[in-house]
Amino acid sequence: MPFQIILELRHVLVHQQLLLQITIKLFFDKKVDHFSTSKHINIPHITSHISHLTSHILHLTFHISHFTSHTIHYSLFTIYLCTKQYCYKMEYQTYPPHPDLAALVQCYWTLEVPADINAAKQRIIPDGCIEMAFILGDDIKRYTTETDFILQPRAMILGQTIEPFYIQPTGQVNTFAIRFYPYGFANFITKPIKNLANKETPLNLLFGEEVSKILENKIIQATNTADRIAIIESFLLDALNDKTTIDKIVETTIDAMISTSGNTSINSLVKDDLSKRRQLERKFKKQIGISPKQLGKVIRLQAALKMLLNKKSENLTHIAYENEYYDQAHFIRDFKEFTGITPSEFGNDETMQLSSRIYKN
Numbered sequence: 001m002p003f004q005i006i007l008e009l010r011h012v013l014v015h016q017q018l019l020l021q022i023t024i025k026l027f028f029d030k031k032v033d034h035f036s037t038s039k040h041i042n043i044p045h046i047t048s049h050i051s052h053l054t055s056h057i058l059h060l061t062f063h064i065s066h067f068t069s070h071t072i073h074y075s076l077f078t079i080y081l082c083t084k085q086y087c088y089k090m091e092y093q094t095y096p097p098h099p100d101l102a103a104l105v106q107c108y109w110t111l112e113v114p115a116d117i118n119a120a121k122q123r124i125i126p127d128g129c130i131e132m133a134f135i136l137g138d139d140i141k142r143y144t145t146e147t148d149f150i151l152q153p154r155a156m157i158l159g160q161t162i163e164p165f166y167i168q169p170t171g172q173v174n175t176f177a178i179r180f181y182p183y184g185f186a187n188f189i190t191k192p193i194k195n196l197a198n199k200e201t202p203l204n205l206l207f208g209e210e211v212s213k214i215l216e217n218k219i220i221q222a223t224n225t226a227d228r229i230a231i232i233e234s235f236l237l238d239a240l241n242d243k244t245t246i247d248k249i250v251e252t253t254i255d256a257m258i259s260t261s262g263n264t265s266i267n268s269l270v271k272d273d274l275s276k277r278r279q280l281e282r283k284f285k286k287q288i289g290i291s292p293k294q295l296g297k298v299i300r301l302q303a304a305l306k307m308l309l310n311k312k313s314e315n316l317t318h319i320a321y322e323n324e325y326y327d328q329a330h331f332i333r334d335f336k337e338f339t340g341i342t343p344s345e346f347g348n349d350e351t352m353q354l355s356s357r358i359y360k361n
Contacts, residue, residue: 090111090112090113090173091110091111091112091113092109092110092111093109093110093225094107094108094109095107095108095109095110095225095229096108097233098233098237100237101233101236101237103181103184104180104181104183104184104185104187104236105178105179105180105181105184105236106129106179106180106181106184107178107179108176108177108178108179108225108228108229108232109176109177109179110174110175110176110177110225111173111174111175111177112137112172112173112174112175113169113172113173114172115138115169115171115172116169119168119169120168121143121166121167121168122166122167122168123164123165123166123339123340124161124164124165124166124167125164125301125305125338125339126160126161126162126163126164126298126301126338127298127302128160128182128295128298128299128302129160129179129180129181129182130157130158130159130160130179130180130182130184130185130193130196130289131157131158131177131178131179131180132156132157132158132177132178132180132185132203132232133152133155133156133157133158133175133176133177133178134154134155134175134176134177134216134219134220134228135152135153135154135155135156135174135175136174136175136176136219136220137169137171137172137173137174137175138169138170138171138172138173139151139152139154139170139171140152140167140168140169140170140173140175141167141168141169141170142165142166142167142200143165143166143167143168149168152167152200153200153201153202153203154216155202155203155204155212155215155216155219156200156201156202156203157185157196157200157201157203157206158199158200159193159195159196159197159198159199159200159201159289160182160193160196160197160198160288160289160290160295161197161198162197162198162290162294162298162338163198163337163338163340164338164339164340176219176225176228178232178236181254182254182288182295183250183251183254183287183288186287186288187240188236188239188240189206189207189239191206192286193286193287193288193289194285194286194289194290196289197289197290203215203216207239215231215232215235218231219231219232250280250283250284250287250288253280253284253292254288254295257292257295257296257299258299261299261300261302261303261323263296263300263323263324264296280292297334297337297338298338300323300324300325300334301334301335301338301339303323304319304320304322304323304325304331304335305335307319307322307323308343308346316328316331316332316343316344319331319343331343
């Protein structure tokens with residue numbers, strides 16, 4: 001690409017960023033409900049404009065980085081969550097792992113959200129991964145019933161989940177986390193992965209009190225994300241447990257599931273051998289935390305969800321067909337099982353704003 005075109009793209013990018021900043025300032029200077037009384041401000045239009053400008057900036061940034069030597073090594077999504085009363089900024093970033101960990105770690109991610117006394121609950125849906133997370137901001141509630149909650153451990157492992165759950169910040173959100181592939185985390189511990197399913201487990205229960213405290217303090221005291229990534233990668237490389245390397249049959253099964261968006265037949269992998277199927281299910285429970293069927297359903301749901309979020313199709317029958325559900329009813333049933341709502345309710349549910357932004361890409 002000629003140099004002058006790169007300069008023009010940079011100019012357009014700066015212009016779009018300025019427009020975005022001006023638009024957002026309208027939200028952050030005053031309350032949204034105050035704006036709604038003005039005849040000159042259309043809240044849905046502004047919200048749509050924010051989304052459009054953000055996408056445009058990311059698109060331009062990609063093209064600029066693609067044709068220069070300055071490669072962008074992480075994904076940045078500045079997101080504006082809007083409730084009926086307020087809009088607030090959320091920054092979600094992902095970073096790739098070291099090549100020596102790339103087969104086990106999908107990415108590192110950070111999430112920052114300013115404190116908001118009116119912050120809504122956010123529904124978290126299954127994604128087939130296990131995560132290690134460090135809460136660096138204020139505490140986060142995890143609801144166990146409609147009204148009862150626990151505070152999430154400040155250094156924890158979130159195991160495989162097969163149903164949605166709600167979280168809610170108590171103040172400022174600042175989280176650093178590691179997202180493992182389904183078969184990734186079992187390589188770092190000796191305890192059965194199935195014991196971690198559907199709950200948060202404090203790090204000290206898996207790695208010991210002293211080791212966990214030292215790691216947590218290092219993460220807290222680090223001054224930036226790059227330092228935190230270096231700290232956690234050193235820890236993971238040291239903790240890598242060769243003796244618990246995932247069985248090839250489990251890894252092959254998961255790779256097949258991911259490559260086919262969850263539509264791999266388990267029977268075809270084990271050649272209809274009942275004893276092999278039972279052996280695979282036992283190994284899955286031990287090393288992944290859930291059964292092959294459950295993981296396949298989660299992966300397929302994620303593929304359908306991405307189609308819905310990226311507006312590749314608004315026709316539910318088409319989405320069901322593309323993801324090899326039996327029919328639209330089957331798709332809706334699975335969608336509700338893992339999200340708690342139907343696809344038609346999904347777009348207008350403010351409790352899904354966090355999940356929808358994270359799982360869109």
